Amino acid sequence: MARNITPREKDYSQWYLDVIKAAEMADYAPVRGCMVIRPTGYAIWESIQSQLDERFKATGHVNAYFPLLIPSSFLEKEAKHVEGFSPECAVVTHAGGEELEEPLVIRPTSETVIGYMYSKWVQSWRDLPILINQWCNVLRWEKRPRLFLRTSEFLWQEGHTAHATREEAMEETLRMLEVYRSFMEEVLALPVVVGEKSEGERFPGAENTYTCEAMMTDKRALQAGTSHFLGQNFAKAFDIKFQNRDGELEYAWTTSWGASTRLIGAIIMTHADNDGLVLPPNVAPIKVVVIPMSPDQNRLQDIMLPEAQKIVDKLTALLGRNRVILDTQFHMRPGDRFFYHLQRGVPLRLELGEAEMSSSCLRAVRRDTAEVLNISFDAVEREVPKLLDEIQRSLFERAKAFRESNTYQVSSFDEFKEVLNKKGGFIKAYFAGTPEDERAIKEATTATVRCFLLDDSSEGTCFYTKKPGGRLAIFAKAY
Amino acid sequence: MARNITPREKDYSQWYLDVIKAAEMADYAPVRGCMVIRPTGYAIWESIQSQLDERFKATGHVNAYFPLLIPSSFLEKEAKHVEGFSPECAVVTHAGGEELEEPLVIRPTSETVIGYMYSKWVQSWRDLPILINQWCNVLRWEKRPRLFLRTSEFLWQEGHTAHATREEAMEETLRMLEVYRSFMEEVLALPVVVGEKSEGERFPGAENTYTCEAMMTDKRALQAGTSHFLGQNFAKAFDIKFQNRDGELEYAWTTSWGASTRLIGAIIMTHADNDGLVLPPNVAPIKVVVIPMSPDQNRLQDIMLPEAQKIVDKLTALLGRNRVILDTQFHMRPGDRFFYHLQRGVPLRLELGEAEMSSSCLRAVRRDTAEVLNISFDAVEREVPKLLDEIQRSLFERAKAFRESNTYQVSSFDEFKEVLNKKGGFIKAYFAGTPEDERAIKEATTATVRCFLLDDSSEGTCFYTKKPGGRLAIFAKAY
Numbered sequence: 001m002a003r004n005i006t007p008r009e010k011d012y013s014q015w016y017l018d019v020i021k022a023a024e025m026a027d028y029a030p031v032r033g034c035m036v037i038r039p040t041g042y043a044i045w046e047s048i049q050s051q052l053d054e055r056f057k058a059t060g061h062v063n064a065y066f067p068l069l070i071p072s073s074f075l076e077k078e079a080k081h082v083e084g085f086s087p088e089c090a091v092v093t094h095a096g097g098e099e100l101e102e103p104l105v106i107r108p109t110s111e112t113v114i115g116y117m118y119s120k121w122v123q124s125w126r127d128l129p130i131l132i133n134q135w136c137n138v139l140r141w142e143k144r145p146r147l148f149l150r151t152s153e154f155l156w157q158e159g160h161t162a163h164a165t166r167e168e169a170m171e172e173t174l175r176m177l178e179v180y181r182s183f184m185e186e187v188l189a190l191p192v193v194v195g196e197k198s199e200g201e202r203f204p205g206a207e208n209t210y211t212c213e214a215m216m217t218d219k220r221a222l223q224a225g226t227s228h229f230l231g232q233n234f235a236k237a238f239d240i241k242f243q244n245r246d247g248e249l250e251y252a253w254t255t256s257w258g259a260s261t262r263l264i265g266a267i268i269m270t271h272a273d274n275d276g277l278v279l280p281p282n283v284a285p286i287k288v289v290v291i292p293m294s295p296d297q298n299r300l301q302d303i304m305l306p307e308a309q310k311i312v313d314k315l316t317a318l319l320g321r322n323r324v325i326l327d328t329q330f331h332m333r334p335g336d337r338f339f340y341h342l343q344r345g346v347p348l349r350l351e352l353g354e355a356e357m358s359s360s361c362l363r364a365v366r367r368d369t370a371e372v373l374n375i376s377f378d379a380v381e382r383e384v385p386k387l388l389d390e391i392q393r394s395l396f397e398r399a400k401a402f403r404e405s406n407t408y409q410v411s412s413f414d415e416f417k418e419v420l421n422k423k424g425g426f427i428k429a430y431f432a433g434t435p436e437d438e439r440a441i442k443e444a445t446t447a448t449v450r451c452f453l454l455d456d457s458s459e460g461t462c463f464y465t466k467k468p469g470g471r472l473a474i475f476a477k478a479y
Numbered sequence: 480m481a482r483n484i485t486p487r488e489k490d491y492s493q494w495y496l497d498v499i500k501a502a503e504m505a506d507y508a509p510v511r512g513c514m515v516i517r518p519t520g521y522a523i524w525e526s527i528q529s530q531l532d533e534r535f536k537a538t539g540h541v542n543a544y545f546p547l548l549i550p551s552s553f554l555e556k557e558a559k560h561v562e563g564f565s566p567e568c569a570v571v572t573h574a575g576g577e578e579l580e581e582p583l584v585i586r587p588t589s590e591t592v593i594g595y596m597y598s599k600w601v602q603s604w605r606d607l608p609i610l611i612n613q614w615c616n617v618l619r620w621e622k623r624p625r626l627f628l629r630t631s632e633f634l635w636q637e638g639h640t641a642h643a644t645r646e647e648a649m650e651e652t653l654r655m656l657e658v659y660r661s662f663m664e665e666v667l668a669l670p671v672v673v674g675e676k677s678e679g680e681r682f683p684g685a686e687n688t689y690t691c692e693a694m695m696t697d698k699r700a701l702q703a704g705t706s707h708f709l710g711q712n713f714a715k716a717f718d719i720k721f722q723n724r725d726g727e728l729e730y731a732w733t734t735s736w737g738a739s740t741r742l743i744g745a746i747i748m749t750h751a752d753n754d755g756l757v758l759p760p761n762v763a764p765i766k767v768v769v770i771p772m773s774p775d776q777n778r779l780q781d782i783m784l785p786e787a788q789k790i791v792d793k794l795t796a797l798l799g800r801n802r803v804i805l806d807t808q809f810h811m812r813p814g815d816r817f818f819y820h821l822q823r824g825v826p827l828r829l830e831l832g833e834a835e836m837s838s839s840c841l842r843a844v845r846r847d848t849a850e851v852l853n854i855s856f857d858a859v860e861r862e863v864p865k866l867l868d869e870i871q872r873s874l875f876e877r878a879k880a881f882r883e884s885n886t887y888q889v890s891s892f893d894e895f896k897e898v899l900n901k902k903g904g905f906i907k908a909y910f911a912g913t914p915e916d917e918r919a920i921k922e923a924t925t926a927t928v929r930c931f932l933l934d935d936s937s938e939g940t941c942f943y944t945k946k947p948g949g950r951l952a953i954f955a956k957a958y
């Protein structure tokens with residue numbers, strides 16, 4: 001167990017911060033609620049970004065950039081939107097040495113300014129669909145900040161699309177939900193429940209919000225990405241109209257969808273352990289570290305180092321540039337060198353010392369299980385990719401089994417409260433309540449409706465109101 | 480000549496804006512001085528970003544992210560820095576519904592907050608060097624905005640490094656200057672003069688500023704990227720100290736270097752013509768467009784389209800995903816389809832109509848020269864990459880020849896003024912003046928010292944003060 005990390009069982013919040021600190025992933029910034037993402041953490045974001053971006057482009061999207069500053073009057077054009085976001089806004093009142101005529105808000109999200117621009121770009125059905133994504137920073141003032149999970153400024157992507165028909169916009173909303181699900185499960189090894197948000201948990205201004213919900217190792221839920229069907233709400237607020245094929249003017253149908261640096265928090269709280277960060281190979285910026293060692297400096301330089309370099313080169317050809325690194329921290333003891341990469345979550349460590357040289361076999365240590373394997377020099381190109389796939393699969397399976405063993409179905413509020421207090425986790429229940437019922441449940445238990453399940457259309461008696469026709473929902477305490 | 484573009488000879492500023500509009504590269508945002516970078520423009524930025532980032536990583540740098548908001552007191556810690564930047568700052572005074580105790584500025588550049596963080600991260604010489612780069616948005620309030628060239632918000636990268644010695648920091652400063660030069664010349668086909676800024680044109684807080692200066696087609700200079708040797712100025716202001724190998728505390732030596740979306744303006748004003756945008760193949764997101772055509776819809780679908788797709792696939796295998804596109808805008812006339820891609824600067828157009836089908840030869844049209852070539856279907860993989868290289872080379876040579884034919888050496892102020900008024904362009908002259916002399920020259924002529932040449936260490940009598948020991952400088956009117 002790492003001395004610089006509080007055990008997870010003892011204090012989950014402190015464990016989380018210790019893991020981040022030990023891996024040098026992030027720091028609080030001098031401005032309250034803001035963070036600095038350090039190179040180890042930022043490399044994970046770059047990996048997320050490039051792989052999500054590839055999936056966005058494969059589904060026909062292009063990137064663009066919209067301005068940071070939004071006139072405060074824009075927010076007010078959509079009633080629910082301003083109500084949801086204005087309490088969290090940072091406001092610029094002075095610029096260029098003068099007081100501004102109209103205060104500007106730093107974007108908390110960009111539906112408004114993008115809606116304004118789309119209304120200028122869209123004239124005819126031929127201009128639709130618009131399929132644009134933006135990678136940027138946003139700001140939502142946060143009184144109880146937590147690195148990666150809740151910070152005043154965070155990095156994200158926000159997709160904004162406009163369509164000629166309701167059906168097409170709804171298809172897009174669900175397509176992007178599936179892009180998130182597959183990315184989270186295949187790349188981040190993050191099993192997620194996909195579902196529809198209840199009325200009380202919807203994005204301000206949306207007709208429907210869809211979500212990917214993951215279970216953290218403290219059994220709380222984390223909303224990992226959302227996709228919103230905005231109907232014609234923003235089109236009406238910003239006058240996005242087009243001439244249809246029959247020459248009639250119609251409002252467009254829009255969607256938006258986003259995922260953020262919060263995903264890094266989800267990775268930590270799903271895979272990390274008491275020794276520190278654990279990264280699934282598919283998202284790990286560094287997938288393998290090769291560690292040449294010898295008490296004899298001459299042998300180290302003349303024999304181990306060139307052999308280690310050969311292995312790095314072979315694996316780099318398979319896994320990509322900068323994905324396999326050579327550790328040359330020779331001023332450190334072997335154990336400290338192991339620990340350095342272990343705490344940064346590198347999925348696989350290959351040790352190359354005297355014993356390994358004489359047996360022509362590397363000592364391979366899995367980060368996820370600490371399992372040790374011997375891989376002969378000749379078999380490296382065959383065995384390492386297989387092993388990485390196995391680690392990826394195993395991290396996903398472990399997380400999925402954890403979620404399943406911590407999900408309980410209930411049929412009454414008493415049962416609901418008992419499970420929540422004694423076991424925690426996800427509670428499955430038929431629900432047909434109003435937003436007021438949602439609020440009452442939250443006040444009584446701190447648990448919220450995470451979503452209505454999309455892959456289960458069964459109906460049942462509401463556990464709370466006892467009304468018939470309840471949809472199957474997941475409730476949980478959430479981040 | 481394009482009807483939607485004002486001729487360059489008639490009104491250079493309007494021509495510039497028309498080119499941007501015709502290519503749908505950018506728009507002004509609703510907030511004065513800010514811009515929206517549309518997909519065509521943003522794809523160019525993505526191309527710049529990925530290729531510069533690769534060069535930064537190849538020279539040992541990693542990326543990180545520092546906060547958008549900086550306490551206003553931070554700016555004041557370096558006297559020249561606050562003097563230079565505070566008049567351009569946007570100030571946040573309210574956030575989360577409350578008035579802030581200390582106003583926050585939106586970063587105009589990040590030396591201050593990064594210096595503050597480095598002081599926490601650096602203890603020993605073993606923590607050095609720190610070689611970090613950041614891709615982000617910055618804000619400098621702009622009263623006379625111009626798309627890409629001067630906007631209140633812009634996108635850029637800012638490298639920030641800290642070193643144990645003066646020599647190492649100076650090496651880094653010049654290494655990054657060379658990274659910029661080679662990138663600008665090899666990728667953007669932008670010939671640049673590299674040199675050192677005069678005292679009057681230095682970055683606020685720097686000991687030396689180095690620059691890449693390019694000549695636009697209106698003969699004005701554009702500063703395309705800068706690299707700053709900051710000495711120990713910011714280390715002293717933010718207390719970045721480390722224990723050296725002898726156990727003594729020393730201040731670190733820092734550098735910073737940046738290039739921005741302004742580069743897109745430089746590409747336009749170097750390569751575009753009266754028909755619109757012209758992109759050098761190495762930076763062009765789309766390098767080739769293939770245009771299948773036929774008056775017969777059946778033949779178009781059954782014969783031209785599959786043949787065109789084959790060509791796209793072959794070239795994609797060579798040039799990369801999304802680099803070669805198939806135009807299927809069949810509702811448009813052929814001429815309009817040509818023009819659509821021409822105005823977006825696509826370097827090479829391959830036409831495939833009835834004549835081409837029967838001769839098994841594509842009609843290839845170069846964007847830069849309008850030259851037409853026939854390329855047989857079989858030779859596409861051999862000829863197209865060669866042709867793209869030739870276009871790249873030729874754009875660079877043309878720009879370089881233009882700069883050279885518009886550079887004049889002078890030895891007196893009278894000559895200086897005469898050249899500037901009658902010819903414009905770059906003026907080479909030995910200069911040994913003070914910042915006051917620089918100001919006087921600027922007031923009299925609007926021209927500024929762009930830089931002292933780095934590759935020429937000759938000395939001569941100052942054209943202005945007539946003092947000996949002048950260094951060879953370039954003067955020009957500048958953007």
Ligand SMILES: [Zn+2]
Pocket residue numbers: 094099
């Ligand atoms: Zn005031």
Ligand SMILES: [Zn+2]
Pocket residue numbers: 573578
């Ligand atoms: Zn106030």
